[in-house]
Every structure is written in C-alpha cells, then in structure tokens.
Amino acid sequence: MRTLETLSGGEWVTTGEWIDVHDPADVRAPIARIPALSAKDVTRAYDHAERAFAVWKRTSPFERARIFTDAARLIRERVDEIAADVTAENGKTLGEATGETLKAADFLEYYAGLARQGYGTLLHDVRPNHRTHTQREPIGVILVISPWNDPLITPARKLAPLLAAGNAAVFKPATETPVSGLHFARALHDAGLPAGVLNVITGRTSEIEEALLDDPRITGITFTGSNAVGNRIRRRLADRNVRFQGELGGKNASVVLADADLPAAAKAVVAASFGQAGQRCTATSRVIVERPVYDEFARLLLAEVETLTVGPGSDPATTLCPLSSPRQRDSVLTDIDKAIEEGATLFTGGTADSDRPHGCYVRPTVLADVTPDMAIWREEVFGPVLALRAVDDFTAAVDAVNDSDFGLAAAVFTRDLGSAHRFADEVECGQVAVNTTTTGWDVHLPFGGFRDSGTAYKEQGDEVLRFSTRVKTVAVHFGEAARG
Structure with a gap:
C-alpha cells in the first residue's frame, strides 16, 4: 500500500491522519492511503489560492499555455502508470482508463491553445471618437468538486479551462478515487504551475464541508455529482454572490x-x-x-x-x-x-x-x-x-x-x-x-444537460468560459486630435 501526499501551496503535504483507498475488484486490502486534511488545512489552501490568484491572473497567457502543454506531455509520458491507478481505484478497464488519461492530456492541450486566442470583442460605439471593446477576466478562486466515476477526466474538464483563464482553484476529488486527481495535479506542478494556483483537498467531506463550502473567498463552485448534493450546495449559496456550475443526474x-x-x-x-x-x-x-x-x-x-x-x-x-x-x-x-x-x-x-x-x-x-x-x-x-x-x-x-x-x-x-x-x-x-452512442463527447464540444441534469453553464469548448470569466466593457474617447 502506497502512502500519498497532497498538493497545497506548492508543497506536497501530509497530516498524520489517513484515508484508505480500495480497489473495487477486491476490497479486502487497501491499495493506497491519502491525507485526511482538517478544516484548518482547507482554510490554508484558500489562503494559498487567494495569494496565487493575484499573481496568476497577471501571468502571460503564453506562459500558461507553456505550462499546460508541458503538463499534457508529462501525462502522455506517464500514461501507463496513471491508467493503472485509475483502474485500481475506480475499477474501469485498462482500455477505458487509458482513454481517460489521454483525454485529460487533450483537455490541457486544447485549453493551452485557447489561452492564446483573443479574449474580447471590438464593438461599434454610437459616440464619435470612441473605441469600445469587451474583455474577459478571471473571476477568482474556484472550488472544484469532482466525482468518483471519472476521477481523472472530470478534474481535467473542470480545471483546465478555469486555470487557463487565470483563475486559482481549490480541488476536492472524490474520497473513493483521489489518486487520479493527484496525478493531474502532479503533472501541472512538475510543469511549473506557480505555488498555490492549484490546491488539492483530500479528506472526509463530513469533517471539512463547512470550511470547504463557506469560505468567503470562493467566487465559483463547479460540481459534478448527484442532484441531492448539488441542490444542497445551491441552497447553501443562495444568498451569496457565488457562481454555481452543476453537472448532475441523467436518465x-x-x-x-x-x-x-x-x-x-x-x-x-x-x-x-x-x-x-x-x-x-x-x-x-x-x-x-x-x-x-x-x-x-x-x-x-x-x-x-x-x-x-x-x-x-x-x-x-x-x-x-x-x-x-x-x-x-x-x-x-x-x-x-x-x-x-x-x-x-x-x-x-x-x-x-x-x-x-x-x-x-x-x-x-x-x-x-x-x-x-x-x-x-x-x-x-x-x-x-x-x-x-x-x-x-x-x-x-x-x-x-x-x-x-x-x-x-x-x-x-x-x-x-x-x-x-x-x-x-x-x-x-x-x-x-x-446513429451513435449517447456517450463520447470530445473536449471542444460544449457539454451539459437541461432540466434537472445541470445548470445553465456548459462545460467544455469555449462555452465553459462563461462560467470562469467575467466580461468588462471598456470605452476609450480618443479626442478630436486623433481623428484621421
């Protein structure tokens, strides 16, 4: 059984308290153990994210793209190791786990490319001698909560676009399947992601829920999971100016x-x-x-x-x-x-x-x-x-x-x-x-459901940026002397 550390403030840390991870093919013996972080550890993670956001949002998008490209390369180089861990903690076949690992790298590469694209729109202005445009900006510190069924691809789907846009993240993987998400965090860390931009919270939700959901520095929460939990989070956010993106149930x-x-x-x-x-x-x-x-x-x-x-x-x-x-x-x-x-x-x-x-x-x-x-x-x-x-x-x-x-x-x-x-x-x-399956949507295709299957914010493609960025409109009056 391996003992793993988690990422907080650019450091790989432990706490002395542990949670066992099991292989669903045979649950008799744990395959790994992860740190069980405390509420104080969660608050420290938000401290790190707040400080890192101030730096990361001003980091060149070309530097962000470089980090993402390098992280994707590392994931591809480590595909066998990562896929084996996805299978071991989740149970899915090696073929499915390998596909999931490579798709996680795809997400990083896609959003590395998107980071290089334009970030606003030039608009006509009815006033003479004015030039007006919009620009997209990151919203801040985003909490990412991912499920156990796709323990690598869901974190990649959520984290890649919001980090590429300049946000910082606190990431809570499912307690049953945390190892896959730690692989994703390690690839970004090894590729040079600045300290505190991504912080991974491993632990028992029942012990850290208040610290995780109620921190005043949260600007957005993206969650994939059950309707019961998603609706509980929505109610908790009802009187706060916090965006919520939910990918919930389906039939x-x-x-x-x-x-x-x-x-x-x-x-x-x-x-x-x-x-x-x-x-x-x-x-x-x-x-x-x-x-x-x-x-x-x-x-x-x-x-x-x-x-x-x-x-x-x-x-x-x-x-x-x-x-x-x-x-x-x-x-x-x-x-x-x-x-x-x-x-x-x-x-x-x-x-x-x-x-x-x-x-x-x-x-x-x-x-x-x-x-x-x-x-x-x-x-x-x-x-x-x-x-x-x-x-x-x-x-x-x-x-x-x-x-x-x-x-x-x-x-x-x-x-x-x-x-x-x-x-x-x-x-x-x-x-x-x-004439094809309901499954299998690629990284550049907007993804999300209607009704009780999710919120209005889509995932994937450039639609996801509606969740993780805000729009600012700027009008510049350049004066009579500038005409011609």
Whole structure:
C-alpha cells in the first residue's frame, strides 16, 4: 500500500491522519492511503489560492499555455502508470482508463491553445471618437468538486479551462478515487504551475464541508455529482454572490425506430449502456423501440450483452468492470429488485457475481415490460442496467424521451434524415446523438444537460468560459486630435 501526499501551496503535504483507498475488484486490502486534511488545512489552501490568484491572473497567457502543454506531455509520458491507478481505484478497464488519461492530456492541450486566442470583442460605439471593446477576466478562486466515476477526466474538464483563464482553484476529488486527481495535479506542478494556483483537498467531506463550502473567498463552485448534493450546495449559496456550475443526474434514452439498422443499433446501445459498468452520466439507461421491431431488437440486444466479459479492470479480457464500491453495488442491486417487484421482466443479469464475492460486481442487466410509472424508468441507477419499452410511433418515442425530470443525453437510430432532424429539434436534452452512442463527447464540444441534469453553464469548448470569466466593457474617447 502506497502512502500519498497532497498538493497545497506548492508543497506536497501530509497530516498524520489517513484515508484508505480500495480497489473495487477486491476490497479486502487497501491499495493506497491519502491525507485526511482538517478544516484548518482547507482554510490554508484558500489562503494559498487567494495569494496565487493575484499573481496568476497577471501571468502571460503564453506562459500558461507553456505550462499546460508541458503538463499534457508529462501525462502522455506517464500514461501507463496513471491508467493503472485509475483502474485500481475506480475499477474501469485498462482500455477505458487509458482513454481517460489521454483525454485529460487533450483537455490541457486544447485549453493551452485557447489561452492564446483573443479574449474580447471590438464593438461599434454610437459616440464619435470612441473605441469600445469587451474583455474577459478571471473571476477568482474556484472550488472544484469532482466525482468518483471519472476521477481523472472530470478534474481535467473542470480545471483546465478555469486555470487557463487565470483563475486559482481549490480541488476536492472524490474520497473513493483521489489518486487520479493527484496525478493531474502532479503533472501541472512538475510543469511549473506557480505555488498555490492549484490546491488539492483530500479528506472526509463530513469533517471539512463547512470550511470547504463557506469560505468567503470562493467566487465559483463547479460540481459534478448527484442532484441531492448539488441542490444542497445551491441552497447553501443562495444568498451569496457565488457562481454555481452543476453537472448532475441523467436518465438517458436511446430510441430505435423501425427503419434503423438494428444490429448496429444493438451494438451501440450495449456500448453506451455497459461501458464503465454504466457509471457514466451519459450512459444509456432507457431504450425506446418502435413496436414492429421490438422483438427483433431485443433478441439482437441480448446477444450483444452475452458477449460481455465480467471481470477486474486490470484483466485485458474484461469488457464489463466492477462498480466503484460495495455501496454502489448494493444500491444497484436494490434498484433491480424493486423493478422486478413493480412488475418488470428480467431478461438477463440482475445479480452480483458469485464467483467474485470480494468485488463490487453486478452482471449486465436488461429489464423488459417496463412502464413509465416504475422507478427504474424515472430514477437514475448509475450501473449496468437497461430498461426496455415499446412504443407505437415516432411521436410516442419523443414523448417517452421527454417524460423525465432529466435532460442530459438522448440518441436516435434511424435511416431517415427527416426523422433524425426532427428528433434533434424535439427532444429536451443538451446532447443529441444520431446513429451513435449517447456517450463520447470530445473536449471542444460544449457539454451539459437541461432540466434537472445541470445548470445553465456548459462545460467544455469555449462555452465553459462563461462560467470562469467575467466580461468588462471598456470605452476609450480618443479626442478630436486623433481623428484621421
């Protein structure tokens, strides 16, 4: 078991109090331990960030770009080590972990390039002899709270743009999966990020929540996680001038129309539903099929599910990894049992893996005869569980997609271009896919959901800068002598 340090004020520190990190493939022995910081340690981190922001916001964007480019190079050089740790603490396959590691480097490279671009707009002014422009400025110290399901790519998605824009950050990785985020911080530190610009808080949220959320120097909070926690943070910020960016829950649907390429649709749905054991915010968890092809699609879908190999993420043969923790495994199994009690038909799966009793495994599960009033249709499960439902036509399919509190991602499978465009126009989701998976959005594509899936601030692309920068308008009167 390794003992790790965390980054605060440009120093790698410990406290003497520790939290164990476990591998969900076998939870009997911890794989690492991290410092359990105290409330005083959190306040010191904000002290560091406040001082660093005063320097970092005036640092040349070209220097910021250099640091990001060097950090991306370090991540690529360390890809095997980092991916192994992502797998060890989260459970996902080595292939998934490697992809996540390389995508983290992509985020740094993309925002290194964006740091070099213009930062404002020249505007016409009705007044003679005036030149007016806008300029974007960083907002200050931002708290970043990331989840356990994508422990490296989510910190990269959040930290890269806000740091590139000149903000400082206090970063709280998930307690279950902190090692990945520490790799990201180390790459930036080793690339020359000034002390205090990024500070990593490892610890038990219950012991440091007040210090973490209530510091008066916070100008923004970006959070990915459950609606319950996200809404609690929003309420806590209600009377403070603090921006909140939330990427919250989802209950994503894929629609299979009667004219679809059914084998291709079945492959795509299985990839979208069971990759990372369904622990993606964009994972497909509902499938809506036009009735004439329902039986044939279900047959093809089950055949694809049967090809999945359940096992530890470190095994190259594994295509369905364990869930992240015993608590998550037990929650998913409870949701499956409730669906069956409410009348759903179990086509396959529905159980833990009896061959691996010390791991957090749930076999890939498909439920049929699901109705809109069932909890399995309406509530996020966040596991390898797929609910099937037949509908009569296109209109009923769109209605079924939109009959949800969430609105993150949806997909349609069809050969008809008109149906594809109509679907994109009518579904109430932030991300729409046609003949491809609901998952897999690239770094330069704006990302975020509607309704209860998140706040109005998007992530990724240049849209994210609306959250981490403020706009200042400047008018210059250059006088009569300057004309001509």
